Amino acid sequence: MELINPSLGVLAKAIPTGSRDFMLVTILSLIGGGGLLVLGAAALVKGASQLARMAGISPLIIGLTIVAYGTSAPEMAVSVQSAMAGQADIALGNVVGSNIFNVLVILGLSALVAPLVVAQQLIRLDVPIMIGVSGLLVLFSLDGRLQPSDGVVLLLGGIIYTLFLIYLSRRETNPEVKAEYDREYGNNGRPPWGWLLDVAVMGLGLVALVLGSRLFVSGAIDIAERIGVSQLVIGLTIVAAGTSLPELATSLVATLRGERDIAVGNVVGSNIFNILAVLGLTAMAGKEGIPVPSAVLNFDLPVMVAVAVACLPIFATGNIIRRWEGTLFTGYYLAYATYLILRAAEHAYLGIYSQIMLVFVIPLTVITLLTVVARSWPGRRFLP
Numbered sequence: 001m002e003l004i005n006p007s008l009g010v011l012a013k014a015i016p017t018g019s020r021d022f023m024l025v026t027i028l029s030l031i032g033g034g035g036l037l038v039l040g041a042a043a044l045v046k047g048a049s050q051l052a053r054m055a056g057i058s059p060l061i062i063g064l065t066i067v068a069y070g071t072s073a074p075e076m077a078v079s080v081q082s083a084m085a086g087q088a089d090i091a092l093g094n095v096v097g098s099n100i101f102n103v104l105v106i107l108g109l110s111a112l113v114a115p116l117v118v119a120q121q122l123i124r125l126d127v128p129i130m131i132g133v134s135g136l137l138v139l140f141s142l143d144g145r146l147q148p149s150d151g152v153v154l155l156l157g158g159i160i161y162t163l164f165l166i167y168l169s170r171r172e173t174n175p176e177v178k179a180e181y182d183r184e185y186g187n188n189g190r191p192p193w194g195w196l197l198d199v200a201v202m203g204l205g206l207v208a209l210v211l212g213s214r215l216f217v218s219g220a221i222d223i224a225e226r227i228g229v230s231q232l233v234i235g236l237t238i239v240a241a242g243t244s245l246p247e248l249a250t251s252l253v254a255t256l257r258g259e260r261d262i263a264v265g266n267v268v269g270s271n272i273f274n275i276l277a278v279l280g281l282t283a284m285a286g287k288e289g290i291p292v293p294s295a296v297l298n299f300d301l302p303v304m305v306a307v308a309v310a311c312l313p314i315f316a317t318g319n320i321i322r323r324w325e326g327t328l329f330t331g332y333y334l335a336y337a338t339y340l341i342l343r344a345a346e347h348a349y350l351g352i353y354s355q356i357m358l359v360f361v362i363p364l365t366v367i368t369l370l371t372v373v374a375r376s377w378p379g380r381r382f383l384p
Contacts (some may be wrong), residue, residue, distance in 0.1 A: 023226055030219030034242040036212025037074035041246040043205030045070035050198040061169045063262055065162055068269030069277070071250050072098075073205075074243035076278045077213035082235075083286040090220060091282050092146075092290050093235020094243055096300050099134070099271045100236075101244045103307045104333035109248070110255040110263050111326025118264050118319040125168070126268045127311050129161065133275045134305045141292040141301060151283025158276030165269075216242060232293060233344045236300060237337060264321070271308070295343070303336060 045067055052062050075098050082091035110116055136157075140150040216239070224234040247270050254262040283289045292301075314325050335357065342350040 023223075026219050026222040026226065028219075029215050030223065030238070030242070033212045033215030033217075033219055034245065036208045037077065037216060037243060038245045038249070040077075040205045040208030040212055041071055041073045042249075043201045043208065044073050045205075045246075047198040047200075047202030047205060051202075061166055063265065065165060065269070067250065067262075068266050069162075069273045071246035071266060072270045072273045072278060073209055074213070074246060075274050076281065077209040078217055078239060078243050079278050079282040080285050081210075081213040082217050083282045083290065085217065087217065087221060087231060088286060088290045089230065089232040089293065090217060090235040090239055091286075092279075092292065092296060093232045093300075094239045095274045095279050095282070096296060096304050097236035097240025098244045099274055099304050100300075100307055100336065101240050101333065102247055102267045102271055103311060104329045104336070105241075106244065106248050106251050106267050107264065107311075107321060108326045108329030108333065110251045111321040112323055112330070113252065113255045114258075115323055116255065116264055116321040116326075118315055118321065126165075126265070126272065127308070127315050130268055130272050131305070131308045131312065133157065133272055134301075134308045137275050137279065138297075138301050138305060141297055144292050144294075144297070145288070146279065146283040146290040146292060148284050148286070148289050150289065151280045154276045154280030155284070156280075158273065158280060161272060161276060229344050232295065233340055236340060264315075268311075307332075 048066050048070060049062050052066055075094055079091040079094050082088070082094065107116070133154075136154075137146075140146055140154075220234045220239050221231060223229070223238070224231045247266055250266050251263040254266065279290070314321055339350075339353065339357070341347075342353055
């Protein structure tokens with residue numbers, strides 16, 4: 001299918017001239033919806049963080065819960081909207097694709113900006129939890145559908161995890177970690193009546209999220225139909241990247257400011273929230289849950305689990321994400337996106353590409369990670 005050719009020239013020729021104006025409107029709808037999602041998430045996080053601070057909640061808890069979850073608000077809005085509109089492939093692809101994007105692209109780019117020092121012990125607990133809930137999602141998907149009952153279990157797991165995280169956060173004793181979160185989310189001298197403004201900001205954020213999700217989903221569906229790509233592929237790529245923009249902005253800004261616990265904690269917390277809360281509510285929103293296509297069960301979900309597992313040796317060896325590891329992450333996302341394009345196009349080179357990845361690239365990466373772990377093993381404590 002020439003329609004999947006990444007060349008813009010070929011794509012333009014593939015679309016009839018009379019349809020190009022419609023495509024322009026569709027693309028503007030996608031961009032406008034994505035912009036509203038980013039602005040809505042930013043407003044929601046800002047308002048909620050200020051209200052939490054005024055209520056006496058510590059900056060550390062605000063950063064690990066409200067901010068990490070708030071940046072996942074676009075995934076929540078888009079997935080629930082898609083499920084209610086009967087576009088289950090976009091809903092599922094959005095979450096799975098976002099989790100892959102968050103680790104490989106956001107952590108990858110952040111580590112390229114500056115090596116990420118993961119000094120916070122909670123992260124080493126959160127990564128195993130991220131791996132566990134990813135595996136749980138695969139388990140629930142084995143029958144080809146996420147049932148509403150599965151959604152209830154996932155959502156309850158999200159509530160339990162949040163309470164557990166708050167409990168652990170209150171026991172945090174590292175002064176550097178506390179100082180980092182206090183600088184970002186601490187008292188900034190706002191007047192007592194500022195809560196009214198915070199409520200208004202949150203309200204505007206929610207409105208922007210609702211409107212943005214509708215525009216974004218509508219634009220994504222139109223593009224999928226026009227260029228002949230399945231909604232699943234659009235959900236795994238364009239929608240997933242678009243709804244992950246708040247996480248990308250938060251982590252990159254935190255990295256540039258030297259607040260690297262925030263950069264890593266935001267990604268890990270968002271991934272856990274995406275599975276437990278976003279997919280939980282989405283499965284409950286659909287009348288019959290969410291169907292899980294065989295392509296997702298056989299490839300995309302295992303990739304998501306593998307990406308989560310890959311974090312463990314990188315996080316546990318020296319508590320640092322080095323630049324070469326960031327390069328590895330980013331390169332793997334490019335390889336993953338290339339595979340999706342070839343699969344969607346049913347390209348002749350798909351088989352060769354898959355064999356190269358399976359026979360050479362993946363084993364080489366596993367050997368590299370095992371070598372890194374082996375060098376750091378003596379005297380190493382993997383748990384706090």
